Amino acid sequence: MTTSSVDSKRTHIRYYILVMLFIVTTFNYADRATLSMAATAIKNDLAVDTITMGVAFSAFGWAYTAMQLPGGWLLDKFGSRFVYGVGLFLWSLFTFLQGTVGFFTGLSAISTLFLLRFLMGVAEAPAFPANSRITAMWFPTHERGFASAIFNSAQYFALAVFNPIMGWVLVAFGWRHVFYFVGMAGIILAMIWFKVIRTPHEHSGVNQAELDYIQSGGGLANVGDNKSEIKWSYVKALITNRMLLGVYFGQFCLNTITWFFLTWFPTYLVQAKGMSILKVGLVAAIPAICGFIGGLLGGYVSDSLLRHGKSLSVARKAPIIIGLTMSGSIILANYVTTQWVVIAVMALAFFSKGFGALGWSVVSDTSPKEMLGLSGGIFNFIGNMASIVTPIVIGYILNVTHSFNGALIFVGAMGILGALSYLVVVGEIKRVELRNIKED
Incomplete structure (x- = not known):
């Protein structure tokens, strides 16, 4: 039988699953970016300073980071379909409710905003570990890098598509409607999720040829959504593994760049480069x-x-090291003043960051089969400490220096440090085998 005849008989349901992951991840990041787009208007309406806004930006990160390990455990215990779907509904609801903050004043408004962003972070915590878990189940190793890149690239697609839309909604209807629009769309998407997502063995559209193709290529279709018993000895093995520690730190550095764009970037364009909110909505889409x-x-x-x-090791590490090193080019924006040149520099930095954003593929390649969810949770826990550190550090830099120059140096330096972590610390990339670990 020829290869073409085999391909014609094999179903390709995994690509439909990937499309769904891409769409959901797009809304995941659109929800995160709502406050970023509305920040200037909220600051004016609620009369808050940059430090307070930095703390509000970080509220999501505190919860999102703290819930990574519980979120990963929930995925391994109850399955990706249920946990991710419920999370999608809840985070969309909390986004919608952020529009009601405008009905409060003073401390009560900021406290309510912080609480809702915090709850949104709790609900979103299982999202990326679930993406990694589902990708590991549905895709063979030689397709997994591109599959992981697809769902990971949704963060940029979200900013490119939703920033102009949110900018228009803000100007036309007010900042509250930014939250109403994105939140309601996510609630509708949650209903679709439960109709589309299944494990490979449970999906009625998958034939045996596709299952065999996934499994023979190193995909974990046979793992499915089986429940796993978590042992401390296994967790300890993950957090003390040199390869994984290097990967974790690399993700922290990469996420520092992400969270600059998700939090302070629109404010940077308004305050440092004198752009209007409507123009920012359009221009911010270019780096995305x-x-x-x-x-x-x-x-x-x-x-x-x-x-x-x-x-x-070469296939995964080479793009990561090149991309993270080149992302340091964001520092060049300190030395140019022309608006289009600034955007070009930012576009290069974000392109490079995207090129090197293969951490989730590495997690799929290295995580123990028995702990796909929890392993992804540990990775995302350490990586997303940047969601707490970045907005607060930049807020303090701005408060002390009244300039974004130091902030851009901080962001660029973290990209270079991430590249060094993969170059010096990570070593050979291979799957961690729990059966070789002595149980407690």
């Missing part, structure tokens, strides 16, 4: 589009290297 292209290209290059006989 470049990040999206970079993310897809990085995943494609990684899988291509793998198909051409390069080791898993």
Whole structure:
């Protein structure tokens, strides 16, 4: 039987699953970006300073980071479909409710905003570990880099598509409606999720040929949504593994760049570059589009290297090291004043960050089969400490220096440090085997 005849008989349901992951992740990041787009208007309405706004930005990060390990455990215990779907509904609801903050004043308004952002972080915590878990189940190793790049690139797509829309909604209807619009769309999407998502063995559209293709290529279709018993010895093995520690720190550095764009970037364009809110909504989409292209290209290059006989370590690490190193170019924005040149620099930095954003693919390649959810949770816990650190550090830099120059140096330096982590610390990329670990 020829390869083409085998391909024609094999179903391709995994691609429909990937499309759903992409759409949900797009809304995941659109929800996060709502406050960023509305920040200037909220500051004026509620009369808050940059430090207070930095704390409000960080509210999501405190909860999102703290809930990574419980979220990963819930995925392994109750399955990705249920936990992710409920999370999608709840985080969309909390986004919608942020529009009601405008009915409060003073401390009660800021406290309510902080609480709702915090609850949104709790609900979103299982999202990326679930993406990684579902991708590991549905895709063979040689397709996993690009598949992970697809869902990971949704963060850039979200900014490219929703920033202009949110900017228009803000100008036309007011900042409250930014939250109403994005939140309601996510609630509707949650209903669709439960109709589409299944494990490979449970999906009625999957034939045996596709299951065999996934499993023979290193996919974990046979794992499904089986419940796993979590042992402390297993967790300890993950958090003391040198390879994984290097990967974790690399993700923290990469997420520092992400959270600058998700929090302070629109404010940077308004305050430092004198752009209007409506223009920011349009201009901020340019780096996001470049990040999206970079993310897809990085995943494609990684899988291509793998198909051409390069080791898993070379195929994954090369794009990551190149991308993170080049993301340091964001510092160049301190030395240019022309608006289009500033945007070009930001576009290059975000393209590079996207090109190197293969951490979730590495997690899918290295996580123990028995702990896909929890392993992803640990990775995302450490990586998303940047969601707390970045907005607060930048807020203090702005408060002390009244300039974004130091903030851009901080962000660029973290990208270079992330590249060094993969270059020096990570070593060979391979799957961690729990059966070799002595149980407590």
